[in-house]
Amino acid sequence: xxxxxxxxxxxxxxxxxxxxxxxxxxxxxxxxxxxxxxxxxxxxxxxxxxxxxxxxxxxxxxxxxxxxxxxxxxxxxxxxxxxxxxxxxxxxxxxxxxxxxxxxxxxxxxxxxxxxxxxxxxxxxxxxxxxxxxxxxxxxxxxxxxxxxxxxxxxxxxxxxxxxxxxxxxxxxxxxxxxxxxxxxxxxxxxxxxxxxxxx
Amino acid sequence: xxxxxxxxxxxxxxxxxxxxxxxxxxxxxxxxxxxxxxxxxxxxxxxxxxxxxxxxxxxxxxxxxxxxxxxxxxxxxxxxxxxxxxxxxxxxxxxxxxxxxxxxxxxxxxxxxxxxxxxxxxxxxxxxxxxxxxxxxxxxxxxxxxxxxxxxxxxxxxxxxxxxxxxxxxxxxxxxxxxxxxxxxxxxxxxxxxxxxxxx
Numbered sequence: 001x002x003x004x005x006x007x008x009x010x011x012x013x014x015x016x017x018x019x020x021x022x023x024x025x026x027x028x029x030x031x032x033x034x035x036x037x038x039x040x041x042x043x044x045x046x047x048x049x050x051x052x053x054x055x056x057x058x059x060x061x062x063x064x065x066x067x068x069x070x071x072x073x074x075x076x077x078x079x080x081x082x083x084x085x086x087x088x089x090x091x092x093x094x095x096x097x098x099x100x101x102x103x104x105x106x107x108x109x110x111x112x113x114x115x116x117x118x119x120x121x122x123x124x125x126x127x128x129x130x131x132x133x134x135x136x137x138x139x140x141x142x143x144x145x146x147x148x149x150x151x152x153x154x155x156x157x158x159x160x161x162x163x164x165x166x167x168x169x170x171x172x173x174x175x176x177x178x179x180x181x182x183x184x185x186x187x188x189x190x191x192x193x194x195x196x197x198x199x200x
Numbered sequence: 201x202x203x204x205x206x207x208x209x210x211x212x213x214x215x216x217x218x219x220x221x222x223x224x225x226x227x228x229x230x231x232x233x234x235x236x237x238x239x240x241x242x243x244x245x246x247x248x249x250x251x252x253x254x255x256x257x258x259x260x261x262x263x264x265x266x267x268x269x270x271x272x273x274x275x276x277x278x279x280x281x282x283x284x285x286x287x288x289x290x291x292x293x294x295x296x297x298x299x300x301x302x303x304x305x306x307x308x309x310x311x312x313x314x315x316x317x318x319x320x321x322x323x324x325x326x327x328x329x330x331x332x333x334x335x336x337x338x339x340x341x342x343x344x345x346x347x348x349x350x351x352x353x354x355x356x357x358x359x360x361x362x363x364x365x366x367x368x369x370x371x372x373x374x375x376x377x378x379x380x381x382x383x384x385x386x387x388x389x390x391x392x393x394x395x396x397x398x399x400x
Contacts, residue, residue, distance in 0.1 A: 001294065001311075001313060001328055078306075081306045082298075082302075082306070085308055085309065085310065086308070087308065094201065098282075102282075105305060105306070106278075106281045106282070106305070107308075108285055108286070108287065108307075108308040109285065110285065110343065110345075111201075113201060127344075128201055128343065128344035128345065129343065129344035132343070132344070135342065135343055135344075136343055138342075139339035139340070139342050139343050140339070142335065142338075142339050142342070143310065143328065143329065143332070143335055143336055143339050144327075144328035144329035144332070144335075145310075145328065
């Protein structure tokens, strides 16, 4: 039996911070894990900007509530969930993910959470553990599963390489150049067919 | 973050083998993990009866396709999946579970599979691993989750006792008598409230 682990942002839904950056006009917030491999550093950078601008959790949630999954993502995920077990492994936060999970018919997601002050200011992040994506793949293996992993960012590479099979999906140029040995897909149909061929 | 692990049969859907026994009139097939703690022994007993009666996988699947989740189970599970991550841990087989998972809106399920001959005879079972339920709880802990587990049978006791929190749901008398220290619930509303109170 194979369990499929998918990254969330860029693979099934738009990059949340990029959408927020566009909405607020704060171009500095367009930096993602595709640019900055160190997630804690990236989040500190983001939280400092939010603080400077007086932006709160509610402001981000308001933007997320207007977001939809990427075109075709729900159909892809629905089809895949009929074939095998799928878990979304994301470094995002439960406080952000919920409205998007609802739009994807509540797939299982393993993510992180935020530390928020009483007046709604984001103070810090609470990671479930370090290297959460890679450790999830290890844990699935320990349960007797074959594993497949896919994503688009620096923080997906370890899980993709550790899994029995894996690939990139819509990864940016810098990731591709450094990982020319990994398969990459741009369309959900091809992506689905490749995953299906790897299922045992 | 808490992950909730639920047994399938008796908790969310009827006992598949009991339904099949009733449909075929083969009372010997009413034996479940609530009566026989050794699952391999139980499955060998069942497969021997199927062989003797000339019954095939298709005959069981035909019965399953007429089954529905227990009254209120889907609403309970839908509500719980909005609150936290839920994984069904079951000793049943993917070949049996699929139509029921569809009726439950495709929750994540970790189960086993069957070895079936070309003409559809069930030859053997393929367990993902020994002690799959207990090992899943260990694996969730290794991923930094708090764990909650619930079930009704002998094969659920180890996962319930290993998890950070847990309880029985509609367990039969023999399980209750031997496990008087565990909380038990009979209705989904109470069950949901108890789980919700344990979430972190």
